Amino acid sequence: GAGVSQSPSNKVTEKGKDVELRCDPISGHTALYWYRQSLGQGLEFLIYFQGNSAPDKSGLPSDRFSAERTGGSVSTLTIQRTQQEDSAVYLCASSSSRGGRETQYFGPGTRLLVL
Amino acid sequence: GQNIDQPTEMTATEGAIVQINCTYQTSGFNGLFWYQQHAGEAPTFLSYNVLDGLEEKGRFSSFLSRSKGYSYLLLKELQMKDSASYLCAVRDSNYQLIWGAGTKLIIKP
Numbered sequence: 759g760a761g762v763s764q765s766p767s768n769k770v771t772e773k774g775k776d777v778e779l780r781c782d783p784i785s786g787h788t789a790l791y792w793y794r795q796s797l798g799q800g801l802e803f804l805i806y807f808q809g810n811s812a813p814d815k816s817g818l819p820s821d822r823f824s825a826e827r828t829g830g831s832v833s834t835l836t837i838q839r840t841q842q843e844d845s846a847v848y849l850c851a852s853s854s855s856r857g858g859r860e861t862q863y864f865g866p867g868t869r870l871l872v873l
Numbered sequence: 874g875q876n877i878d879q880p881t882e883m884t885a886t887e888g889a890i891v892q893i894n895c896t897y898q899t900s901g902f903n904g905l906f907w908y909q910q911h912a913g914e915a916p917t918f919l920s921y922n923v924l925d926g927l928e929e930k931g932r933f934s935s936f937l938s939r940s941k942g943y944s945y946l947l948l949k950e951l952q953m954k955d956s957a958s959y960l961c962a963v964r965d966s967n968y969q970l971i972w973g974a975g976t977k978l979i980i981k982p
Contacts, residue, residue, distance in 0.1 A: 791970065800974035801916070801960065814969055849915055864908075864915040 760784070762865035764850050770871045771840055779835040779868045783852030787863075791853075792825055792835050794846040795867075801849065807833065840872045875899045877973035879961050884979045885951055893946045893959050893976045901966020907935050907946045908960040910975065916960055919946070948978075956980045 763782045771777050783790050792804040803817040807827045818824070822840075827833040837844055847867040876898045885891040897905070904923040908916035922928055922937035922944060934947040946959055958975040965971060 793972075801962070801970075801972040803970055803972065806969060814967060816967070816969060847915075863918060867915045 762850055762852050762863050764848075764865035764868050766868060767866065768869045768871075770873065772873055773842060774839055776836065776838045777840055777870065779837075779848050779870070781833045781835070781850030781852075781865060783831065783833070783850070784854070784863060785831075787852035787854045788830070789853040790827060790833050791851045792833070793849045793851070795849060796846045804835070804848075837870075840870075842872050845870055845872045875965065875971045877961055877963060877971055879959075879973040879976045881974070882977045882979065884981060885948075887951055887953060887980055887982050889951050890947065890949050891951060891978065893948075893961075893978065895944045895946070895961035895973060897942050897944075897961070897963045897971070897973075899963050899965045899971055902939060903964040903966065905935075905937055905944050906960075906962045906964070906970070907933075907944075908962065910958045910960060912957075919959075951980050953980050953982070 762784055765780045769777055788809045790807040793801045795801050805818055805825045806814040822838045825835045847869050849867045850865045879895045904921055906921050907919040909919050910916040919933055920928055920935040922935050925937055925939055927934055927936045932949045937944045948955055956979055958977050960975045961973040962970045
């Protein structure tokens, strides 16, 4: 079956512009995560959606970042007034829990470059 | 604060065994994950531990001790393709994933 997909795969934008990143999780997965990874760095948690519960936004670095998940499936991460320090790979992951065993899958990521 | 510690870099020989350690201090515990990440690619899921003990999956095994806040990933019969970064992550009581910075594993012939 299809894995987690993300679009665009690469995005180059000018400082101050808004960008929107999309994530299509695996069908049936109730949990969806957004992370970012700067060059040579570990993964930084951004936001977590679980079913219909209110999302955990504790990782969002500033109010320029927001995310939504429509219909419990597709998610979009929006960065307003982009800054050069926003340049990173933005990764989306979805997970399901079957009989207590956790399986989590990552998308290929969106490479964002802010000039 | 919450913290995940793992060695920055390790070197091993093809065909040998290597153990990558991870220690954690988090607000609660709801499972520990190991991921493999090749340069320029997204991480891929390797293992998940929520109970103490050893989970074996082919050449890879993962161990957890919740009382010690400790896990390790054991890789046997190392192959050159195992050269990658190995990421340890812990899910806390809020179901937030706390990530380590990763261990870069270098395999030499």
